[in-house]
Amino acid sequence: MTVRLALVGLGKIARDQHIPAIAKTPGIELVAIASRNAALEGVAHFDSLDALLGSDVAVDAVALCTPPQVRRAQAALALSAGKHVLLEKPPGATVAELTPLVAAAAAGGHTLFATWHSRFAPAVEPARAFLAGRTLRAVTIEWKEDVRVWHPGQSWIWEPGGLGVFDPGINALSILTRILPHPVFVTGAELAFPSNCAAPIAAEIDFADAGGLPVRAELDFLQTGPQTWDIRVETDAGLLTLSSGGARLSLDGAPLVEAPEAEYAGIYKHFVELIGSGASDVDLAPLQLVADAFLLGRRREVAAFVE
Numbered sequence: 514m515t516v517r518l519a520l521v522g523l524g525k526i527a528r529d530q531h532i533p534a535i536a537k538t539p540g541i542e543l544v545a546i547a548s549r550n551a552a553l554e555g556v557a558h559f560d561s562l563d564a565l566l567g568s569d570v571a572v573d574a575v576a577l578c579t580p581p582q583v584r585r586a587q588a589a590l591a592l593s594a595g596k597h598v599l600l601e602k603p604p605g606a607t608v609a610e611l612t613p614l615v616a617a618a619a620a621g622g623h624t625l626f627a628t629w630h631s632r633f634a635p636a637v638e639p640a641r642a643f644l645a646g647r648t649l650r651a652v653t654i655e656w657k658e659d660v661r662v663w664h665p666g667q668s669w670i671w672e673p674g675g676l677g678v679f680d681p682g683i684n685a686l687s688i689l690t691r692i693l694p695h696p697v698f699v700t701g702a703e704l705a706f707p708s709n710c711a712a713p714i715a716a717e718i719d720f721a722d723a724g725g726l727p728v729r730a731e732l733d734f735l736q737t738g739p740q741t742w743d744i745r746v747e748t749d750a751g752l753l754t755l756s757s758g759g760a761r762l763s764l765d766g767a768p769l770v771e772a773p774e775a776e777y778a779g780i781y782k783h784f785v786e787l788i789g790s791g792a793s794d795v796d797l798a799p800l801q802l803v804a805d806a807f808l809l810g811r812r813r814e815v816a817a818f819v820e
């Protein structure tokens with residue numbers, strides 16, 4: 514049976530990725546949009562999720578493409594109306610707000626899928642397989658992009674719960690927590706907050722695993738020119754480099770994987786499978802690491818951010 518899906522929040526990611534990926538995925542179709550500002554020709558439109566759920570348009574699932582600060586309430590509403598729910602990353606503005614959502618999905622027999630799009634990048638699973646059983650010596654993450662290019666006009670990103678530079682940085686952490694053989698935890702952090710923002714614009718975070726593996730992440734939201742989304746792992750078999758946000762993998766400079774981007778196709782395929790099998794998929798490890806960086810991080814004030 515085809516899953517009838519509604520998109521909530523018709524912003525950048527809904528347009529750039531969700532709509533094309535849904536169109537290409539067997540077993541799911543877009544039947545409605547809930548958006549305060551925009552509509553899509555040929556698709557039923559509602560001003561809010563509330564109005565959509567109260568309508569006679571039949572919907573099985575909703576994909577929440579709104580900012581994290583408003584997502585918990587929308588997810589709770591959709592689950593209480595008996596819908597399956599897909600959450601854009603990060604899954605929420607806090608870690609603990611996910612607990613009642615997971616419980617509601619389980620109690621109602623519905624799917625809750627907290628997506629991590631970077632985990633569907635083509636080199637991530639090969640990297641995980643390569644690292645299993647190896648001796649790891651050190652990990653460095655460089656995740657540096659230009660906020661003005663990738664998040665134009667998105668004021669929510671600078672508000673409490675918007676995560677600032679951790680909005681892209683959590684993508685790196687979603688890969689890290691997938692590919693490493695053992696869990697890591699935060700041991701220290703330095704967070705740079707613009708004087709007019711409630712979220713950091715740059716961060717340096719140190720992590721370790723129980724065996725003492727050193728992991729360092731450098732996040733920057735003001736990188737112009739070439740953008741950097743790289744993870745390097747020093748291993749007993751050489752230097753493994755996962756670059757371009759997880760699209761490429763090399764060992765000591767020799768390519769192992771170079772494949773076209775297909776992250777959102779992977780997300781929707783997995784969502785259809787989860788619904789079909791009555792399962793949920795909620796991994797909060799990346800969000801927990803961000804929360805811990807905020808808990809432990811030393812903060813310094815830097816120049817105001819002007820769009």
Ligand code: NAP
Nearest residue numbers: 522523524525526548549550578579580581583601602603
């Ligand atoms: P965006 O362009 O600002 O779009 C978010 C949309 O949510 C808005 O267009 C608006 O849609 C709705 N919205 C905004 N504020 C709202 C509020 N207070 N209450 C209800 N609805 C509200 O942001 P985006 O880049 O699409 O990001 C959305 C989520 O996707 C974020 O969590 C982000 O981390 C994630 N994401 C973004 C990217 C990216 O490259 N931009 C990549 C992957 C994941 P309507 O006007 O239609 O109501």
